[in-house]
Amino acid sequence: MSTVFYQTFERHAHGAGLKGHATHYCAGCGHGLVQKYLAESIEELGVQDRTVAISPVGCAVFMYYYLDVGNTQAAHGRAPAVAIGHKMANPESIVISYQGDGDLASIGLAEIMQAAQMGLPMTVIFVNNAIYGMTGGQMAPTTLSGQVTATSPAGRTREMGQPLKMAELIAQLDGPVYVERVALYDNKQRTRAQRAILKAIRMQAEGRGFAFVEVLSECPTHLKATPEEAEQWVKEKMTPIFPLGVKKDLETEPWFAMKKPNHSVQKLMEVIGANKKKTPTFCQAFPEQIDSQDIALKLAGAGGDGAQTAAMLITRAAINEGFDATHIPSYGPESRGGTSFADVHIASEEVLSPASPTPHILVAFNAPSLMKFGPTVQPGGTILYDSTVISEVPNVQDDVQLYGIPFTQIAADLGKVLVKNIVALGALQAATDLMPKESLLTAIQQALANKCAMIPLNEAAFESGAEALCLEMDRRN
Amino acid sequence: MIKATKQKERPKPFLFPEFCKACGRCITACPKNCITFGDTINPKSGLMPVQIDMELCNGCGLCLSACPEPYGLMPQVDNHEPIDPKTLFGEKNSTASKAVRVPDEVLPLPDMNPLIIKGTYASAIGAALAGCRHFFGYPITPSTEGAELMAKILPELNGVFVQAVSEVATVNMMYGCGGAGMRCMTFTSSPGFSLMLEGISYMIGAEVPGVFVNVMRGGPGLGNIAPEQGDIKLACRGLGHGNTYAVVLAPSTPQEMLELTMLAFQLSFKYRHPVIILADGYLGQMTGKVNLPKEMVKPGLPDWAVFGDEAHRANLICSIELSEQDLEQHNLHLMEKYDRMISTEQRADCYFCDDAEIVLVATNTPSRMAKGAVEELRRAGIRVGLFRPISLWPFPIDAFEQSISEARKIVVVEAGNGQLEDEIRLAMSKAGIMNYLPIEHIQRYGGVLPSKQAIVDQILAKEVQQ
Numbered sequence: 001m002s003t004v005f006y007q008t009f010e011r012h013a014h015g016a017g018l019k020g021h022a023t024h025y026c027a028g029c030g031h032g033l034v035q036k037y038l039a040e041s042i043e044e045l046g047v048q049d050r051t052v053a054i055s056p057v058g059c060a061v062f063m064y065y066y067l068d069v070g071n072t073q074a075a076h077g078r079a080p081a082v083a084i085g086h087k088m089a090n091p092e093s094i095v096i097s098y099q100g101d102g103d104l105a106s107i108g109l110a111e112i113m114q115a116a117q118m119g120l121p122m123t124v125i126f127v128n129n130a131i132y133g134m135t136g137g138q139m140a141p142t143t144l145s146g147q148v149t150a151t152s153p154a155g156r157t158r159e160m161g162q163p164l165k166m167a168e169l170i171a172q173l174d175g176p177v178y179v180e181r182v183a184l185y186d187n188k189q190r191t192r193a194q195r196a197i198l199k200a201i202r203m204q205a206e207g208r209g210f211a212f213v214e215v216l217s218e219c220p221t222h223l224k225a226t227p228e229e230a231e232q233w234v235k236e237k238m239t240p241i242f243p244l245g246v247k248k249d250l251e252t253e254p255w256f257a258m259k260k261p262n263h264s265v266q267k268l269m270e271v272i273g274a275n276k277k278k279t280p281t282f283c284q285a286f287p288e289q290i291d292s293q294d295i296a297l298k299l300a301g302a303g304g305d306g307a308q309t310a311a312m313l314i315t316r317a318a319i320n321e322g323f324d325a326t327h328i329p330s331y332g333p334e335s336r337g338g339t340s341f342a343d344v345h346i347a348s349e350e351v352l353s354p355a356s357p358t359p360h361i362l363v364a365f366n367a368p369s370l371m372k373f374g375p376t377v378q379p380g381g382t383i384l385y386d387s388t389v390i391s392e393v394p395n396v397q398d399d400v401q402l403y404g405i406p407f408t409q410i411a412a413d414l415g416k417v418l419v420k421n422i423v424a425l426g427a428l429q430a431a432t433d434l435m436p437k438e439s440l441l442t443a444i445q446q447a448l449a450n451k452c453a454m455i456p457l458n459e460a461a462f463e464s465g466a467e468a469l470c471l472e473m474d475r476r477n
Numbered sequence: 478m479i480k481a482t483k484q485k486e487r488p489k490p491f492l493f494p495e496f497c498k499a500c501g502r503c504i505t506a507c508p509k510n511c512i513t514f515g516d517t518i519n520p521k522s523g524l525m526p527v528q529i530d531m532e533l534c535n536g537c538g539l540c541l542s543a544c545p546e547p548y549g550l551m552p553q554v555d556n557h558e559p560i561d562p563k564t565l566f567g568e569k570n571s572t573a574s575k576a577v578r579v580p581d582e583v584l585p586l587p588d589m590n591p592l593i594i595k596g597t598y599a600s601a602i603g604a605a606l607a608g609c610r611h612f613f614g615y616p617i618t619p620s621t622e623g624a625e626l627m628a629k630i631l632p633e634l635n636g637v638f639v640q641a642v643s644e645v646a647t648v649n650m651m652y653g654c655g656g657a658g659m660r661c662m663t664f665t666s667s668p669g670f671s672l673m674l675e676g677i678s679y680m681i682g683a684e685v686p687g688v689f690v691n692v693m694r695g696g697p698g699l700g701n702i703a704p705e706q707g708d709i710k711l712a713c714r715g716l717g718h719g720n721t722y723a724v725v726l727a728p729s730t731p732q733e734m735l736e737l738t739m740l741a742f743q744l745s746f747k748y749r750h751p752v753i754i755l756a757d758g759y760l761g762q763m764t765g766k767v768n769l770p771k772e773m774v775k776p777g778l779p780d781w782a783v784f785g786d787e788a789h790r791a792n793l794i795c796s797i798e799l800s801e802q803d804l805e806q807h808n809l810h811l812m813e814k815y816d817r818m819i820s821t822e823q824r825a826d827c828y829f830c831d832d833a834e835i836v837l838v839a840t841n842t843p844s845r846m847a848k849g850a851v852e853e854l855r856r857a858g859i860r861v862g863l864f865r866p867i868s869l870w871p872f873p874i875d876a877f878e879q880s881i882s883e884a885r886k887i888v889v890v891e892a893g894n895g896q897l898e899d900e901i902r903l904a905m906s907k908a909g910i911m912n913y914l915p916i917e918h919i920q921r922y923g924g925v926l927p928s929k930q931a932i933v934d935q936i937l938a939k940e941v942q943q
Contacts (some may be wrong), residue, residue, distance in 0.1 A: 005547040008570045011793070013800070015570075018495055018522055021548040027498035027524075032545025034905050039547070039795035049573075049787035054653070055795075064793055068571045072656050072796035081641065085653020085661070086613055086785060088637040094787020110871075111649070114642035186504050187539050193821040227500040259635040261610035263775040265584050271630045272602050274589040274769060312764060316593045319766045327595075327764040328924060330703075331878075352849030353841065353929045354763055431487065 004048050005041035005066055012065040012169060024062055028227025028437055030184045030217025034127055034197070038096065039067060041198040045205055051094045052086045054079040058100035059133040070455035075363060080115035080451025083122050091258040094204055095122045102132045105141040112170070116212065119175030119202040124212045125197065126166055129219040130238060137222035144241055149222070163241050167214040171247035177209030183216040183239065185231035192244075204371025216242055221327050279446070282436040285322040286348040290432060293348045296356040299424075300341035300373055300395045301386075306421025309447075310363065311342030313425060317435050317443035318346040326354040341369065347435075361432060363424050365407065370394060371442040382432050384424060384469075405468050419461035422475045427466025430473075437466065474475070487536030488552035490529060494519045496549045497526035503550055506543035508712055509533050512602025533656055573791035579777035581608070581746075583762035592767045596760045597623030599731040599767045600690050601630070603738030604662050608776035609688070610636030611661035613650040615643055615669060618702045619750060619758040621693035623664035628677045648676025648687075652756040655680065655751075656794035659875050660742050662688040666758075667708050669899040679715025681811065682796030684781075686740065686745035692761035693841075703924025704758030704842055710755045715872040720808050724727075724816050724822050725753045725870040727840040731765040737867070739770065744822065747780065755869060757892065759842040759926070814909035818871055825873035826865040829855065830880035833862030835936060838877075838901060840866050840891035843927055847890045850932035859940055868898070872904035881914060888936065889918040892926050 011414045012019040024034045037196060042048050051069035055061055057076035064071035070093070074082040083097040097115070102111050104126050115122065131149055132138040138151040141164040146155040171179040182193040192216055200211035207432035216238050218230035225233060261266075269275075287295065295313065299307040313328045318325035343356035362377045364370035364385040374394040377383055383396065387404030396402065405427045422444065429437050441459060448454050490503075497519075504512045504527060511533035515525040529540075536571050544550035558774065573879060592602070601623045604612075612627040628638045641647040647663050654661040658814035680687055693708045695701040712725040721806040726737040734756060741752040778784060783792045829851055830836055839847035844865045854861040864880045865871050881887060889898040898918055919927045920936055 003572075006570055010570050021493070022496045022498070022522075023546060025545065027500035028502065029500075029545060030549075033502075033543075036545065050785050050791050052657075052783055061797060064795060068573065068790070069550070070785050070790050071791070071793045071795070072653060072681070072783050073797055075649060075676060078645070078652075078676070081646040081649035082653035082656075083648040084639060085611075085613070085655070086783070088639060088650070088661040089657030089661075090785040095785070101516070111646050114646060187543065188510075190506075190542055224856060228505060231502075231505065242940060258637075261636055263584075263608065263610075263773075265586060269587070269607055269775065271590060271633045272592070272605065274592060276587065276589055279590065286908045301624050315764050319591065320592050324766060325836045329762050331517045344820060352852070353763070353846045355926065355928070357928060398691060411531075442626055442713040468539060473521070 002036065002039035002043045004042045004068055005067045010066045010343035012062065023066060025059065026221045028218055028220040028230055029059070030215065031363060033065060033184050033190065034193070035126060037123060037194045037197045038125065040194070041201050042069065044198060045201055047094045047201070047205055047296065050092060051096060052404065054082050054086070054095065054097045055325060056099040056103040057134075060098055060127065061099060061134070063098055070328070077103050077106070078101065078111055080108065080124060082113045082119065082230055084115055084118065087120050089124055091256065094201065096125065097122060098125045100133070101126070101128045101140040101142040103132065103168050106128060108155040111336040113173070113365050116210055117173050117175040119177070119210045121207050122211050123204050124210070125200070126212065126214045126215055127217045128166070128242065129217040130221045131165070131219050133219050142242070144237060152357070154203045165242060167212065167242070167247045170212045175210050176212055176248060177252045178203050178211040179248040180249075181216065181233055181244050182212040182246065183232070183267070184218065185235045208252045209241050209256070219452065227477070237396055263457050279320045280442065281321050282438040285332055286323065287434055290360050290434065295346045295361070295434070296360040297344040297363070298341060298356045298359040298371035298373055299344070299363040300339070303338045305340065306367035306418065307340055307363070307365060308344050309321070310421040310425050311344045312445045313440060313447060314344050314346070316446065317439040320443060321435060321439055323348060324351045326351045326353050339368070341373070351430070361428065361434070363428060365424070366388065366390065367392065383425050384431060386420065386424070401431070403427065403469060405465065405472060407465070410464050410468060414457065414461055414464060416457060419458055422458045422461035423465035423468070426462035427469040430469035431465040437462070487538060489531060489536045490532050490540050490550045490552045491530060491744040492550055493548055494526040495521040496546050497522070497524065498546065498549070499524050501527065501546065503527060503540035506539045508537065508539065509535060509657070512540060522527040531942055537772065542615060542631065551862040559822060563782070570697055572799050574788060576780040576782075576788045576792065577730070578780040581777045582775040583772050584775055585772050589769045591763060592769065594731060594767055595622060595762055595764045596646065596892055597692065597762070598730045599628050599734040600664070600738040600756070601626040602626055603689065603735035604742065605630060605634065606773040607660060607739045607742035608774040609660040609662050609742060610634055611634070611654050611659045612638045612663065612665060613641050613647045613654065613661060614663040614665065615641050615647050617666045617669045619694055619761045620666040620690065621732065622666040623690060624762070645670035647678065648673040648680070651687040652676055652680055652683070652685055654783065655685040657784050659781045660686070660746070660776050662690065664690045664692065666692045666694045667705070668699065670711065674711065674717040676717070677723070678719050678797050680751045681716065681721045681723065682719060683794045684749040685794060686749055687751045688741045688745055688753060688754065690738065690756060691757060692756045694758050701924045702758060702871045704760070704892060705924055706757060706841060706843070706891050706893040706897065706927060708754075708755060709869060709893065709900065712755050716753075720811060722755055722818070722870055723751050724818055724868060725755055726824070727755045727867060727869050728760060729841055729844045729865065731763060731767050736770070737765050742774070747819065749781070749820065750814065755841070757841045759922070810833060811886065821876060822868055823871050823873035824867035826875040827865040827876060827880045829866065830862035830864055832860055832883055833880070833884050834883060835862070835888060835931070836881050836884045837861060837863045837888050837890055838866070838897065839863065840869065840897060843890050843892050846927055846929045847932055849929040850936070853929065853933050854936055857937065859936065869900060872883065872900050874908045876911065877901070877904065878908060885916055885919060886915045889916060890927050890932055891918070892921055894920060894922060
C-alpha cells in the first residue's frame with residue numbers, strides 16, 4: 001500500500017465505516033487501479049509534497065478523497081486549464097490533471113488541446129472507458145461504433161460520429177513530449193500502465209515537458225458486464241479501435257525553468273515608465289480664448305492617418321501643463337484604413353463629458369471626416385483639414401474658421417508622409433494658440449524618448465505646419 | 478507494483494475482507510490460481526470477498542497490482558491475520574503539516590510624476606502594484622490593451638502572461654492559480670464575461686480569489702465595441718449558477734481604474750472571493766492623468782492555498798458538497814461573508830446631494846456627463862445632486878438613503894435598459910424604504926451614452942412643466 005493514500009478517507013462522507021478505507025468506485029472499475037499507480041509513482045519519485053492533483057468531473061471527481069497531496073477539484077472539462085494555473089503559480093509543483101473521456105474528449109477539448117500544445121511540463125492522465133459513468137451510461141466521444149448506451153439505445157450510428165482517438169490526436173501536436181496508450185485488462189498491460197504513469201510524472205519532475213497517458217479502462221456497471229467480461233471487452237473491442245502503445249516519446253533535455261516573481265519597487269516603477277523627472281511648463285493660463293473651462297477637440301481621419309497619436313500628444317501636453325485632459329479613441333473594426341477619430345477634452349479643473357459631439361476644434365485628415373464632423377463644430381470654432389486630399393468643404397456654423405493646409409504634401413516634402421499628423425499639430429497650434437508650441441514639442445519629445453532619431457523630423461514637421469498656417473493667414477489678410 | 482517487483486523478498490498478500498469488492502481482478506491476475514471468488518458474505522460490507530489459498534501462493538505480487546482498492550489486497554506486514562483497520566492506521570490521517578499564513582508586505586513608493594495612460598493600462602498597473610504577477614486572458618475589444626500591457630510588463634517582473642484558448646479556459650486558469658494563492662486577474666468585455674460566469678460560480682463556491690475587469694461594450698450578442706452598461710445585472714445578480722454574489726466596483730476615471738483594481742485585490746484576498754470591476758468602453762480606452770499611490774503590495778501566501786509544497790499539502794480547493802446539510806452549511810458560510818461585505822464594502826461618491834431636490838444616479842462614464850449636468854443645472858438655479866455608487870454590489874444604500882433625504886425625485890442616468898435602476902429599487906425595497914420617491918430615467922443603448930445636454934434638457938423640460 002502506498003503512503004500517498006490518506007490513512008483514512010476522511011473526506012469520503014466523513015470517512016466513517018467502510019468508506020474510511022474503501023474507494024467509491026464500482027467493483028472492477030479501472031479508476032481505482034489508475035489512482036493506485038499514481039500514488040505509487042508519486043511515492044517512488046518522492047514528490048508527494050509538491051504534487052497537486054486536479055480532480056475532474058465524472059466518476060473520478062472524488063480523487064481528492066484518496067490522494068494525500070494538494071488537491072483541486074475542477075469544473076467539467078477544465079482540469080487542464082486549472083492545471084496550467086497551478087503550474088504557473090508554482091513551477092516547482094508537480095501538477096497532475098486527471099480526466100475521463102467525457103471530461104477531456106468532449107466538453108474539455110479546447111482546454112486539453114491548449115495545454116498539450118503549450119507543452120508545459122505537466123502530467124495528464126486520461127481514463128477512457130468509452131462511456132459516461134457518473135451520469136449513468138450515456139454515449140461518450142470515445143464510445144465505439146455500434147455500442148449501446150443510454151443515449152445511443154440502438155447503438156452508436158455513423159451520424160453520431162466516430163470514436164475520438166485522443167492519444168493519436170495529442171501525439172500529432174508539437175507540444176507534448178510523451179504520449180502513450182495503455183490498458184488494464186491483464187498483468188502485462190497493468191505493468192505497462194504503471195510504467196507509463198511513472199514515466200509521465202518523471203518527465204514533468206525533470207522539467208522535460210507535457211506527458212499524456214491514455215488508459216483504456218473498464219466500466220463493468222455501464223457495460224452491464226462482470227469485471228472479467230469488461231476486461232475482455234476492452235481487450236477485444238476497444239484495442240482494435242484504440243491501439244495500445246507509445247505514440248510519441250521525444251528525447252528532450254530538461255528545459256522548463258521560471259524565476260520567482262519580482263516585487264521590487266524600483267523594477268516596477270521602471271517597467272511602468274514612471275519617473276520623477278520634472279516636466280517644464282510653458283502655459284501662463286488656461287486658453288480661455290477658446291473656452292473658459294473645457295475645450296473639446298475632435299481629430300478624425302482614416303485609420304493610420306495619425307489622428308490618435310496627435311490626440312495623445314495634445315492630451316499629454318495639457319496634462320503636463322497641469323490641466324485635466326482626456327482622450328477617447330474610436331476605431332472602425334479594421335486595423336488600418338477604416339475610420340478613426342479621437343475625442344479630446346482639456347479642462348481647467350476636471351473633464352466631465354469626455355466625448356466631443358460638438359467640438360471647438362476639428363482636425364480632419366480625409367474628406368468623409370470633414371463632411372461628417374465639420375457641421376458639428378461650435379460657432380466660433382476652428383477647422384483644420386488636409387487640403388492635399390480634401391477639395392470640397394461642407395456648410396459650417398457661424399464664425400467657424402476653416403483652414404485647408406496640405407498636411408500630406410508638406411509631410412511628403414519632408415520625406416515621410418507618416419508625420420502629417422505632426423504637421424497638423426503645428427498648424428493647430430498656430431491657428432488656435434491652444435497651448436504654447438514648447439508644450440507640444442515637449443510632449444513630442446517625451447513620446448519619442450525611445451526613438452530619439454525621429455525627433456528632428458517631427459520638430460521640422462511641426463514647424464512646417466505652423467509656417468503653412470501662418471502663410472495661409474497672411475494670404476487671407 | 479513497481480516497488481514490489483524490486484524487492485528481494487516477495488511478500489505474500491493479505492486481504493482486508495471488508496474492503497474487497499470481489500471484482501475478481503486478482504483472480505485473473507494470479508498465475509497460481511490460488512485466489513477464488515468467496516462464498517461467505519462479509520457482515521460489514523455485505524459482499525463476498527475473494528479467498529486466497531496461502532499454501533499455493535508464491536508471493537509473486539501480481540494480485541497486489543491488480544487490486545483497485547488501496548486497502549483491499551496489501552503486502553503482508555507481520556502476519557497473515559487481518560487486523561482491525563483502526564489499529565493498523567492509527568489516529569492521524571495525513572502526515573502533512575499545518576500551513577502558516579505568510580502575510581503581505583506593504584512597500585512605500587517614491588513620489589513619481591503622474592502617468593498619462595488609458596483606463597485599461599491604469600487598471601493593469603493597479604494590479605501590478607497590488608502584487609499581481611499572473612495574468613490569464615483572451616483578447617476582446619475594448620479591453621485588450623490591458624492584456625497587452627500585462628503581456629509586456631509581466632515577463633519583466635518574472636510574472637506570467639497566458640493567452641488562454643477562450644474565456645472559459647481563462648477563468649479556470651484563474652481558478653487554479655488563485656487556488657494556489659497567487660494574485661491573478663483578467664481583462665475581458667461583455668461577451669467574454671458571459672463565458673466566464675460558470676467559472677466565477679466555481680470560484681465563489683471553492684472560495685478562490687481573483688479579479689475580473691469587465692470593460693462593458695454594447696450588446697446583446699456580438700453587439701458593438703462602444704460603451705454600454707448592460708452587464709450590471711450579470712455582475713450584481715447573475716454571477717453564474719447558485720447563491721452567488723461578489724463585490725462589484727465601478728470606476729469612472731482612469732485614476733479610479735487604478736485605485737479600484739488595487740482595492741479589488743485587497744478585497745478578493747480579504748474575503749477569499751472573486752471581485753468584479755465593471756468599466757465601460759470609454760473608460761477602458763480613455764487616456765487621462767493617473768497619480769500613483771503612496772505604496773504597493775508584496776503579496777504573501779495564504780495558509781489555505783493549494784500551492785504545491787509541503788506546507789500546503791493538506792489543502793483542498795473544491796466546490797462539491799454532496800450532502801445537502803453540508804452544502805447548506807457552506808451556503809450559510811457564504812451568506813455570512815455576503816453580510817460582512819454588505820456591512821463594510823459599500824462605497825459611493827455624493828456630489829451636491831445635501832440639499833438636492835433632484836438626485837441623479839449614475840456610474841462609470843455616464844456619471845461624468847451627469848456631473849456636468851449637475852453643474853449646469855445648479856447654475857440655472859435648480860438644486861440637483863449626483864449620487865455615484867462606486868460599489869454596485871453591495872449597493873451603497875446607507876449613503877443613498879442619506880443623499881435623497883431632501884429629494885423629491887430620483888433620475889437614473891445609464892447606458893442600459895434600467896439595470897442600475899433595478900439595483901436601486903431592490904436596494905430601497907430591501908432597506909425598507911417603503912414610500913419610493915418617483916424614479917425617472919434617462920437611458921441610451923447600444924453604445925450611445927446619455928449626453929450632458931440630454932440630461933440637462935430633460936430635467937429642465939420637466940421642471941418648466943411644473
